Amino acid sequence: MTISPEFPATPSASAVSFRTVDLRGKGLTLAGLRAAVPRAQHQTVADAEQKVLDIIGDVRRRGYAALTEYAQRFDGVDQAHPRVPAEELARALAELDPAVRKALEESISRARRFADSQRPRNIDVELGDGALVSQNWVPVARVGLYVPGGLAVYPSSVIMNVVPALAAGVASIALASPPQKDFGGLPHPTILAAAALLGIGEVYAIGGAQAIAAFAYGVDATAAGPALEPVDVVTGPGNIFVATAKRLVKGVVGIDSEAGTTEIAILADSTAQPALVAADLISQAEHDPKAASVLITDSEDLAAAVRTELTSQAAATKHSERVREALSGPQSGVVLVEDLEQGIAACDAYAAEHLEIMTADAAAVAARIRNAGAIFVGDYSPVSLGDYCAGSNHVLPTSGTAAFSSGLNVTTFLRAIQVINYTREALQEVSGHIVSLSGAEDLPAHGEAVTARFGGRS
Numbered sequence: 001m002t003i004s005p006e007f008p009a010t011p012s013a014s015a016v017s018f019r020t021v022d023l024r025g026k027g028l029t030l031a032g033l034r035a036a037v038p039r040a041q042h043q044t045v046a047d048a049e050q051k052v053l054d055i056i057g058d059v060r061r062r063g064y065a066a067l068t069e070y071a072q073r074f075d076g077v078d079q080a081h082p083r084v085p086a087e088e089l090a091r092a093l094a095e096l097d098p099a100v101r102k103a104l105e106e107s108i109s110r111a112r113r114f115a116d117s118q119r120p121r122n123i124d125v126e127l128g129d130g131a132l133v134s135q136n137w138v139p140v141a142r143v144g145l146y147v148p149g150g151l152a153v154y155p156s157s158v159i160m161n162v163v164p165a166l167a168a169g170v171a172s173i174a175l176a177s178p179p180q181k182d183f184g185g186l187p188h189p190t191i192l193a194a195a196a197l198l199g200i201g202e203v204y205a206i207g208g209a210q211a212i213a214a215f216a217y218g219v220d221a222t223a224a225g226p227a228l229e230p231v232d233v234v235t236g237p238g239n240i241f242v243a244t245a246k247r248l249v250k251g252v253v254g255i256d257s258e259a260g261t262t263e264i265a266i267l268a269d270s271t272a273q274p275a276l277v278a279a280d281l282i283s284q285a286e287h288d289p290k291a292a293s294v295l296i297t298d299s300e301d302l303a304a305a306v307r308t309e310l311t312s313q314a315a316a317t318k319h320s321e322r323v324r325e326a327l328s329g330p331q332s333g334v335v336l337v338e339d340l341e342q343g344i345a346a347c348d349a350y351a352a353e354h355l356e357i358m359t360a361d362a363a364a365v366a367a368r369i370r371n372a373g374a375i376f377v378g379d380y381s382p383v384s385l386g387d388y389c390a391g392s393n394h395v396l397p398t399s400g401t402a403a404f405s406s407g408l409n410v411t412t413f414l415r416a417i418q419v420i421n422y423t424r425e426a427l428q429e430v431s432g433h434i435v436s437l438s439g440a441e442d443l444p445a446h447g448e449a450v451t452a453r454f455g456g457r458s
């Protein structure tokens with residue numbers, strides 16, 4: 001593996017430093033590929049863990065008093081109680097820009113159509129006369145949905161969290177988003193408007209790991225306001241502290257995935273349009289200075305052209321400084337591969353949150369990918385489409401966890417309950433097998449529990 005700070009390009013004081021990882025001719029194993037692809041070298045989950053453990057413990061001990069202190073320390077707001085009043089939700093919706101409202105309504109409509117189609121069917125399997133085994137999908141009773149604040153505003157994340165929960169049939173939904181000093185200690189009004197548009201009335205101005213702790217363990221009522229009841233499932237993206245908190249409360253509650261800072265990988269060949277590749281890499285770099293933007297290609301010419309486009313487009317975009325920092329970080333860069341086969345292997349090793357395919361016969365290539373949160377096929381399916389109006393969900397696994405976890409969907413909020421209903425005759429038919437197996441496992445009482453139903457005879 002060769003790592004160089006820059007792929008050859010015309011020197012320029014304003015050139016984006018987009019490093020190159022050259023995998024050509026290396027014959028790397030899966031482990032080698034995972035070690036070679038760009039990854040963030042910033043604060044890890046291990047670094048954040050003790051801080052998050054302290055926050056979780058503090059919220060469990062002191063409840064709203066701890067939340068009030070964290071609102072002041074992290075968000076700079078004075079807070080009597082984090083529950084957002086109903087009149088503030090209504091006001092936010094009434095004052096919402098009509099164009100933004102129309103866009104949110106279209107996004108909600110498409111997300112609902114996709115989510116409604118995801119619900120799995122209940123099944124009944126008759127294994128013999130009177131031997132019935134069923135699987136029923138049942139929604140969890142209550143969920144806590146987290147919508148991040150930070151450098152941007154994410155009403156789209158309200159939609160992505162709420163719509164599949166509603167489609168699953170969840171009866172109780174609470175939403176938390178960080179308090180904003182510029183908006184009187186409430187979450188951003190567009191966040192509130194999106195919640196109101198979806199009929200969510202239980203909204204809290206709580207951010208970070210403390211929001212996850214409050215959802216997982218609940219908070220007792222005080223003179224300042226009502227209790228926050230614990231939830232069964234916590235979902236939603238966030239920074240390293242949110243992701244760490246979700247990991248630490250997993251088991252107390254269910255979680256969707258450890259969704260951290262955004263990332264995009266683009267698998268492209270010589271047929272790709274450099275301007276589009278660069279635009280899509282920048283679109284994700286815009287989120288955060290630590291966002292990851294990775295180009296995987298077998299074309300040196302494309303890599304050089306994309307680098308030129310990155311420099312010019314980054315200079316022209318609104319959040320230029322943030323974009324340039326993300327593109328220059330260790331988490332971003334060009335991965336040069338030998339051919340399409342190694343490119344696909346590199347994609348599976350990277351397991352991107354968002355993976356775009358910009359190759360010849362992109363649909364066929366996409367069908368060969370095993371590890372990705374979401375795959376965007378061809379020139380007219382950019383990640384931005386998935387962020388807002390594709391109908392898909394943009395709450396997706398990051399940092400390689402797409403190799404074993406899925407994006408947010410209706411089944412995140414469902415449990416599969418198995419129901420066993422045997423008659424006397426159906427049980428008697430297999431009673432001898434149960435006795436034999438219980439004896440083989442040296443658990444004879446298991447067999448005796450069956451033979452007791454037949455006067456002690458198997």
